[in-house]
Amino acid sequence: MPAIATLVFGMQQSLDGYVDHERLGPPAGPDAGLWDHFVERVRATTACIYGRRMYEIMRYWDEDEPDWDTREHAFAAAWRDTPKWVVSRSLKSVGPNAMLVARDVEAQVRRLKAELDGEIEIAGPELAGSLTGLIDVYAVYVRPVVFGSGRPLFVGTLPHLRLVASDRITEGTVRLTYVPA
Numbered sequence: 001m002p003a004i005a006t007l008v009f010g011m012q013q014s015l016d017g018y019v020d021h022e023r024l025g026p027p028a029g030p031d032a033g034l035w036d037h038f039v040e041r042v043r044a045t046t047a048c049i050y051g052r053r054m055y056e057i058m059r060y061w062d063e064d065e066p067d068w069d070t071r072e073h074a075f076a077a078a079w080r081d082t083p084k085w086v087v088s089r090s091l092k093s094v095g096p097n098a099m100l101v102a103r104d105v106e107a108q109v110r111r112l113k114a115e116l117d118g119e120i121e122i123a124g125p126e127l128a129g130s131l132t133g134l135i136d137v138y139a140v141y142v143r144p145v146v147f148g149s150g151r152p153l154f155v156g157t158l159p160h161l162r163l164v165a166s167d168r169i170t171e172g173t174v175r176l177t178y179v180p181a
Contacts, residue, residue: 004113004114004117005046005047005112005113005114005115005116005117005118005119005120006113006118006119006120006136006137007049007109007113007119007120007122007131007134007135007136007137008119008120008121008122008135008136008137008138008139009121009122009123009128009135009137009138009139010041010121010123010138010139010140010141011123011125011139011140011141011153012141012143012173013140013141013142013143013153014142014143014145014146014147014150015142015143015144015145015146016146016147016148017152017153018147018149018150018151018152018153019125019150019151019152019153020147020150020151030173031170031171031172032071033169033170033171034141034169034170034173035071035072035075036071037169037170038075039071039074039075039078041121042075042078042079042082042121043078043081044118044119045082045118045119045120045121046082046083046116046117046118046119046120047082047083047084047085047112047116047120047121048082048083048084048085048120048121048122048123049084049085049086049087049101049109049112049120049121049122049123049127050084050085050086050087050122050123050124050127051086051087051088051123051124051126051127052086052087052088052090052091052124053124053126054123054124054127055084055086055088055091055094055098055123055124058079058123059095061075061076061079061080062076062080062095062096064076080096080097081097082097083097083098083099084097084098084099085098085099085100085101085108085112086098086099086100086101087101087102087105087127088100088101088102089102089103105127105130105131106131106134109122109131109134110134113134122135125151125152125153125154125155126155126156128155128156129154129155129156129157129158130156130157132156132157132158132159133157135159135180136179136180137177137178137179138159138161138177138178138179139175139176139177140153140175140176140177140178141169141173141174141175142173142174142175142176143172143173144172144173159180160180160181161178161179161180161181162178162179162180162181163176163177163178164177164178164179165177
């Protein structure tokens with residue numbers, strides 16, 4: 001049987017629907033339980049597809065920092081081990097364990113879904129919005145913060161979704177899992 005990967009768009013968002021990664025950092029950053037959850041999620045991920053902005057944010061994990069705790073080191077190691085595809089027309093190169101995708105993005109994602117097995121994480125609202133028809137699962141991590149403005153979770157083509165699960169990940173975070181309706 002041929003491999004068919006599941007394309008998962010997973011993001012943390014504020015209660016009012018914004019995904020500003022920098023503002024979801026300290027002091028609103030993940031607690032220990034959420035860190036552990038994300039470490040396990042990255043370890044279980046077959047591959048990641050990033051838009052340029054999200055990839056540049058995540059490049060933080062390429063080099064160990066001396067003040068990191070064990071969870072941060074574990075996350076960084078898992079992130080580095082995961083193959084990455086970076087969608088960008090402006091970048092000329094990408095870091096270790098990453099491939100640059102400059103055109104035919106939809107065809108590349110279809111190829112990855114057909115060739116890989118497991119879950120492929122897609123990160124970045126603009127990229128996800130451009131690939132709405134290919135996303136199999138939306139995992140929305142709702143955090144107990146309100147921003148009032150910022151980058152929205154959904155950009156571009158708005159998907160029609162059906163809730164299939166809700167999980168309390170930690171005391172302050174709920175994961176809502178949707179599939180296309």
